[in-house]
Amino acid sequence: MEPFITPTPVQEIAWPEAGDNRIFLKRDDLLPYSFGGNKVRIARAFFEDMKRRGNDAMIMYGSPRSNLCRVLSALCFDGGIPAVMISSDAAPAQEAPSFNERIVSGLGVRVIRCTADRIASAVDSAFELLRGEGRSPYYIYGDRTGSGNEACAASAYAEAYGEILSDQERLGVRFDYLYTPYGTGATMGGLICGAAMHPAAVNPYIVGISVSSRTHERACGVLEKTWQSYLKELGAELPAAPEELYRLESGYNAGGYGISSSGIEQVIDQMLKRHSVPLDPTYTGKAFLGMLKDLKSHDIHGRNILFLHTGGTPLFFDYMMQGSKGHD
């Protein structure tokens, strides 16, 4: 069954540390399916792609705290599709399983654990396992090296971008900047495609804040490949040079994926106290703090800033359980 997805609200929040910029949140954390978040849109795209290609088993990859794997697991359970999750243990060790892990295993997904340098062979094992059960598996990222399905990943936020343009119109606000967490590149790559698909619109400048461990060079390469793949599929092109449309910042990742800091925890605390909105240390808290730093370092003033709240509510509750871990 199709997951239930409705347009999400946009909320202006007071945030004194952002100076005279106006800060808005696009509340994709409120998407109604499986605790919300950007991965609801992206998982739907992968799931539809699997069906379109005639596959009948799902292989996914992510960290133990992966929001994408949570939503994909829900879709697979609902659709009667056997699923295998390859789980990297690159993230810092945790005391207890994350809520996302609990939900994934409650949905009957088989988990193969591996280190970050053994993913390709784990993908092979997953294919073997499912083929041995008479299935035709689909790997969300394409081939065994995790390459080849960038276009599908990007399609979700290319579509969601249209919703953001409608928000602009409805609210009568022109967003000068659109800030988004950058993790796999699917969300930001999709937004860039969205801008390319609406060349005549008043498009916000897109800034990605990397929360991943990738080097800046690698992150930029993955991002470029993502939007290029989908634009090629559409037969479209960027309406301007990339640097006029977006930039990616890798200097705010606090040392790597899943690593927190006292600054991030302060921002999570402030957001909860000021606006009762949950953030988390891995994605949205890190990216929101990165945005605040970026506004300062790029001397951005008097602008309308839209922050894409990409969700991950279960990670907020992990954070509440585990308490402070950050260092600066």
Place this chain on the structure above:
Amino acid sequence: MEPFITPTPVQEIAWPEAGDNRIFLKRDDLLPYSFGGNKVRIARAFFEDMKRRGNDAMIMYGSPRSNLCRVLSALCFDGGIPAVMISSDAAPAQEAPSFNERIVSGLGVRVIRCTADRIASAVDSAFELLRGEGRSPYYIYGDRTGSGNEACAASAYAEAYGEILSDQERLGVRFDYLYTPYGTGATMGGLICGAAMHPAAVNPYIVGISVSSRTHERACGVLEKTWQSYLKELGAELPAAPEELYRLESGYNAGGYGISSSGIEQVIDQMLKRHSVPLDPTYTGKAFLGMLKDLKSHDIHGRNILFLHTGGTPLFFDYMMQGSKGHD
């Protein structure tokens, strides 16, 4: 600052055990403020009432898992209003503090614990404490016996009822029945007032499923007082005899407030697996199961049923942490 509240979606869900009835969820769990739920609307009404009366300190009462106290605490923190929570320990002992408790204490609310028979004197102590600080306190339920402010409590869902009528129109569906959890009576009492305020509309028949420990007689009395108080304030009357507009069921409370059962846990599990929507054992899971039983025992067939999902997402995560507690 005004909490950010937007209309919530209505979702149809497949639920084979409901026979040929169509089941819809009004997703008030997705209200954008403080993890959502009916208490967002109700807490806003209390908070506005406090300001209107010229008070400048808040006294609230609830169980340690209270959603209302969570939202009120957020509003008070935001508005710089000192707050005291009177916390009953009537609920079964828990291993760890609930997420709502953690959030409340993180927001600097002072908690007075008492047994259920000592609430009035705890209210006195709270008044004394805050007056001693030069404040003019407001107790959400009125006087020290918890009586007198029913009209304000009811006003929130009297207003929300209009949103449900708009949902009906937008979706082109006539809801024959509106099921709601009954706890304090504020939500159901408000919905009844909403029906009275729209006598010409096609109004669903309202059924409340008690999740509280109150006797049926007492529950009916509290409910009646709630809608009567607000209708009196409005100078309005019920458009028909009460039994033609609503009924309250007290036979599905699993033995009392906060007590779970294996049937409730099964429904929570099914809802998560089938539709990726969180329920909890104290309120929504209990009421949803009660609704299913009620549809059978009242031989209701081929109808459009709207279940008000009153939220409490933090309680879902408590439940995931603590695991099964139910017995049947």
